[in-house]
Amino acid sequence: MRRVLLPLELDDRAPPPGAAVRELHGLSMGTSWSVRLVDSPLPGRAGSADVQQGLQQQLDLVVQQMSHWQPDSDLGRFNRAAPGSWQQLPAAFGEVLGFALQVSQLSGGAYDPCAGTLVNAWGFGPENRYDQPGFRAPAAATVRQLLSQRGQIEFDISTRRVHQPGAVQLDLSSVAKGYAVDRLGRYLDSQGIAHYLVEVGGELRGAGCKPDGQPWWVMLEQVDGADAACHPAEMMLALHGLSVATSGDYRRFFHDGTVRYAHTIDPRTGMPLTNDLASVTVVHAQCMAADAWSTALTVLGIDAGLALAEQQGLAVRFVRRDGQAYQEYLSSALLALLDD
Structure with missing residues (x-):
């Protein structure tokens, strides 16, 4: 049985008669991006080279400011800044960091953009990676030392000045991709393009509808390798003024002997997750929010995560492993979006 999720609010703007879908795509942030947009039948800019270039420029800006893979990014410079120094952040970086710190506070530290040293130690950063020869998981003593050394930044959101106390490594990988999706959507809006589907590395945002009047239908991500008979029924979402992001422990992981380590680190313990959550999907008006919250709720686990989702009014699907089966x-x- 396939279930359907529908938005609570509808935009009644329709594509012009004779409109067609055009596709643009490229590479950024270590992954691919694509845009499907509805173009007027008359000669216009929607499918032109300057729109392609404009979209790529939005992504290049995110990389330039927030990539922890690029040493010369603004984030890279902050991570190398002298202890006790203050850094002035550009606007986009400041917007994302401010939101990430808000989610960190609301989640009780289950989400922490300042946990880059722990992410790196477990091989999920830009160097000494888990999939490279010679990698070894950090010893318990190393994890304890990193936790004891991790400081807290001060961030003045009004001036976008941030204090580097020393040893803080920012990692915005669990929010920057969602922000990039939002940024592409805002760029298309600014170009007068009202009907589109944006995707960056599997995270999506949709607006308007297709030329036939149908919304942009997408399937919520299923757990890779799961037996369809053991997995909850498929769920299809009309991405109309909505975004969706999924955090799953099946995406990146490694085995160290008999232990399986997932890529999501609990910043409170410094250890990879072991809470049986296979995936957490968040549907939200902002992809940045869907991205960050899917990670935070994954770390919290089903009980605390569902309680916080209810408190914050978040539309969330949790999928938990139960032996060979999966519980939803x-x-x-999210239930309010289900078409009965």
Whole structure:
């Protein structure tokens, strides 16, 4: 049985008669991006080279400011800044960091953009990676030392000045991709393009509808390798003024002997997750929010995560491993989107 999720609010603007879907795509942030947009039948800019260039420039800006893979990014410079120094952040970086710190506070530290040293130690950063020869998981003593050394930044959101106390490594990989999706959407809006589907590395945002009047239908991500008979029924979402992001422990992981380590680190313990959550999907008006919250709720686990989702009014699907089967838990806000 396939279930359907529908937006609570509808935009009644329709594509012009004779419009067609055009596709643009490229590479950024270590992954691919694509845009499907509805173009007027008359000669216009929607499918032109300057729109392609404009979209790529939006992504290049995110990389330039927030990549922890590029040493010369603004984030890279902050991570190398002298202890006790203050750094002035550009606007986009400041917007994302401010939101990430808000999610960190609301989640009780289950989400932390300042946990880059732990992410790096477990091989999920730009160097000494888990999939490279010679990698070894950090010893318990090393994890304890990193936790004890991790400081807290001060961030003045009004001036976008941030204090580097020393040893803080920012990592915005669990929010910057979602922000990039939002940024592409805002760029298309600014160009007068009202009907589109944006995707960056599997995270999506849709607006308007297709030329036939149908919304941009997408399937919520299923757990890779799961037996269809053991997995909850498929769920299809009309991406109309909505974004969706999924965090899953099946995406990146490694085995160290008999232990399987997932790529999501609990910043409170410094250890990879072991809470049986296979995936957490968040549907939200902002892809940045869907991205960050899917990670935070994954770390919290089903009980605390569902409670926080209810408190914050978040539309969330949790999928938990139960032996060979999978159990599904839906927040009230997601249930409200279900077409009965």
